[in-house]
Amino acid sequence: MSLPGLDDAQQRARDWFVSLRDRICLAFEAIEREADSDARFCFSSWEREDATGAAGGGGVRGLMKGKVFEKVGVNVSTVSGTFSPEFARTIHGATEEPAFFATGISLVAHMANPHVPAVHMNTRYLVTTRRWFGGCADLNPPIPCSEDSVDFHTTMKAACEAHASIADYPRFARWAQDYFFIPHRQVERGAGGIFYDHLEAADEAFESAFAFTRAVGEAFLAVYPRIVRHRMGNTFTSDEEHQMLAWRGRYAEFNLVYDRGTLFGLKTGGNPDAILMSLPPRAIWE
Template identity: 50%
Template sequence: MTPTAPFDAEKAEAAAWFRTLRDRIVEAFEALEDSHAQGPFSDMAPGRFEVSETRRASDDGSDAGGGLMSVMRGGRVFEKVGVNVSEVFGTLAPRAQAAMAARKGIPGMAEDPRFWASGISLVAHMQNPHVPAVHMNTRMFWTPHAWWFGGGSDLNPCIEYDEDTAHFHATQQAHLDPHGAGHYPRLKAWADEYFFIPHRGRARGVGGIFMDDHCTGDWAADFALTRDIGQAFLPAYLPLVERRRTQPFDDADKDAQLVHRGLYAEYNLVYDRGTKFGLETGHDANAVLMSLPPLAKWI
């Protein structure tokens, strides 16, 4: 990896993009709430995001960054959805240093454990069980020794529809192919591996795209790829919500949704790297655990 200190302009550009993407998604999701005028839950008031600032705790009380947590609960379309952005910095604790050095093979972490990270994280749990849950996040990470990007998006239906899965994947491929034909199959395979639940022997959904530790040495090219992963999200997902949100459902459908949410919660609490990193580095616990569903069940 190439030493990158101070990298201030690139950090600022990435953080600004994640905030821009957050604003676009919040606006689009509130528009869905407003337009849901028929079908299940249409008699409810349209949902709105509650926005609060989050702060990262530092050992000495100094500024360590933070972000915005935006959560909508009990809407017409969204039962619970969170769209968080953050920009945090400081020094990695010994446990996180060791994990980073082992995972990335970065020399010098013990001598200079400074870090900076920014990103967007989204999880949506839907009212209608025919509408798939979804996850998306993209992020940039920097140390004085290296920088890289990560993230992706994946679809998590409790009731699967082949045409929905096909649209979600095709839209992502259309956004990735301009960066090179090899990106989509590689990131799709990575998502299939990453979003797998070993103790259940199954994937948590129908996949998507995912990458981590992405650094070719060309920051502008890597950032452009990361932007397009984010820009693929709304056109990949919104048509599925439009298609399914008025569809009737019964108690068996709702029960299937709650069981699938239990699977989702298991993955996020046991395996998800972002959850572990956020808690280990002192970020706001409510923001880190925003991804958990409002209701779930286990058989």
């Protein structure tokens, strides 16, 4: 569906994020059916107003609670407006001119079985006085498994290497390691993955940056359902479940204290329920 006022690049990016959302949701629902669960995603739309009172776009929150996916959210949004002067100073290309456009997909899955790693993925396209793509995908196992971590990293590495002119896997992997770090705990949030930002997409650079961002989405869709299927039938103990809940507490701390996506959504008038879908359904602190 075309949205009024979007240029070709904005529309193409928005349409891709919606199509990726649809395929991910179908893949996750298929896994639930394999576990004899009839869980399905429930979708709710939301709209926002800009600070001036003008229409500022909105999005759709997709949420499923099932037998395998204890809680998984897959959101898409397309918003525009004007940053506050203070927040504009923190955004690439917005210091002098605070108008912005942003579209993207954001996903967080918290799993019922502690042997199945939680996961986070988002990719986005932003326009200020600059145009760029950013994104990340990172694995968060309560009980680390080297086989799963290697599979995840190998798949993301292949996506980067297929676009080596603009994507640098060692750099993006280090970036994820640095970004997904909990300073007050002095631990990494999980097993890492990739993180990239400010991948320039103005004029002729758009096609290569967009192609890489699509590759990240395809890589995620290939690797994560495979990992889930490998682990979802594993038996687990009450101690292992306790370990998962404690790890979720740290995940929540990071998202509430440090995550830039959470801050961006709240600072731009996004839907709080959609933004905070990243929080786990159960967690403990000790």
